[in-house]
Amino acid sequence: MKRSLSRMLIVALALALVVPVLFMGQAPAADDVKIALVAPLSGRWARQGQLKKMGADMAIEEINGQGGIKALGGARIVLREADAGDSVEKAVSAAQRVLTREKISAGIGSWLSSFTLGVTEVAERLQVPWLSLSYADSITERGFKYTFQTSPVSSLQAEQALDLVTDLAKKNNRPIKKAGIVGDNTAASMFFYKPLREKLLAAKGIELVVDDVWTPPLADATAIVQKLRSTQPDIVFYGATNFPDSIQVLQKIKEFSVKSPIQGVGAWLVTPEYVKTVGKDTLDNIQTVVAAHPMKGQEELVKKFKQRTGEPFMTQDPLCTYAHVWLIKEAIEQAKSADPKAIRDALAKIDISSGPAVSAFYPPRVRFDERGRRIGATPLIVQWQDGEPYTVVPIAVATRPIAWHR
């Protein structure tokens, strides 16, 4: 008797544990609009995925709090996240899983251009509109109908970053004659280096004296920084997306007292953990070209984000994802449907220049060309000053004036 009682107790306990789990995935009502977020939530880029999710959650909370999607009778938006992990294969499999398990109206992700290239192939095949902040040119060079890229592409960023630093250097009477390229071989970085190597540097009469590109993870940065020390380039184009790699390079730069200015490519260089790991002095004046960063006029949004998440500042990843969710909401309002094809058509025709869906971008207007690229997308330059990254270019939306290097 005692034994059967204890058995019953065990069964009851097991049921109590299992039943809620079984029903967890079924919480949203039938008319909810599901958006997929495929981002690295584990592996070496997990932090960026975490930041992206923060932005998406904030937008969804705002939209649902303001009555949901009006054209669909106040339908709520729910997020379906899938972990892109640390490889293209995992990202593709995550996209496949999340897009086939249930009806997804639109998707966002997946941060690293190499992953986005794979994930958008799945979205294209399954005809689900996909919004991406990734930079690689090739994302919108494949004739896809369902991919929308809100960021300026890498090659454009390279051109604009080079123009900017050459101008700045000239104004400071230190013209750029020698340049270095240092970074990993992930897709966005490679698309940034390519035009620099092939034409842009030569066109400005700049000699490329260091060109060291590695596959993450980097074992040690001594050899790279030693080259920088011996050649002393006037500017270093820097693309170390993997945090430990980047920390090793920056520590070594400080150790070897390398004074070359650093021009990064991407928002990975302006996350809060950099300050904690290498200190604000090492970071001071390092600048990076990004697709989005809080601009003048976005103080309220940043304040809200900081209060909500406890993060010390807002960066491109949560900002873009926040805007992407709002953009999908706008497209659904215009399409008056949660059908992926209708949303895709609405996105292709969309032209808006106000509201939370556009304020994160520069210039603040969203319309896409036939390739799915945002027309007029212009990169921003963000610079570390006193332990915080500020938008410094374009001047019209800068939150601080730019400072030239040590």
Add this chain to the structure above:
Amino acid sequence: MVFAELVQYVVTGLLVGGVYALMSIGLGLIFGVMRVVNFAQGDFMMLGMYVTYFYAVAGSIDPLVGALLAVPPFFVLGWIVHRLLLARVTGGDPGRQHDAQLILTLGLSLVITNATTMILTPTPRGIRTSYATQAFAVGPVLLNQARSYAFVMALVLAGLVYLFLTRTDLGRALRAAADDPEAASYQAIDVRTMHGLAFGVGIALVAAAGGLLATYYPIEPNVAGNFIVLMFVAVVLGGLGSIPGAFVGGILIGLVQSLTLLVLPFQLQNTGVFVAFLLVLYLRPQGLFGRRARTV
């Protein structure tokens, strides 16, 4: 190539290799004594990094000291993990236990990584030390201070392990259990206890290596992936089951990684390691210090 520059490459390789060596000794010891391929070794290293980090943050303990303080708790953790999990799949049919061990340690690795990601978040953390960005200058050659301290401590710890294994009764019993478990049990050596001891020491060593690594390398839940393959290569290169072999293997990997850059681009840095690895195995299948009976 200027001579000083060549010396810099060699010195850098040695310093990098020192910590690889300490990481690899733990793995080599566990394999040597228990014949267990511990895929979770890198994850215990990651936990060692976090413990050193929390020592530094909560107790203001210098990570070099923190790395040593990580040894006792990780020895106990290793002992418990062995008692609760590994002891269940060691002993019995060697074919079946091998599969079970592989699955168990691989599963353990996944559980540790993901639990750490959930509990501590994926946000990378770092211990800021003044010596991470300072160097000892020996003529034109610069020796990073953090790596130099880590190298010296790795040497000392490796030396202590060697002395323990060769000069103490417990160490001899451990080696006896490794060489021939059956004969050892006839000599009243409790093989199960020896396995627990080996696993505890192996985990404690890799946690200490993690602590030393944390003096200059950021800490994140998936950091193990950057090192685990190199650890295995070091152990096999040195000779499976050989502790001095694992140490030399680790140093060699650091050297090869550094010197490869003299002839190959950065993208092929680890290619040099694997070419050297294949060459050694081709010429000496048992590894540098391995015994002929156990070839790979």
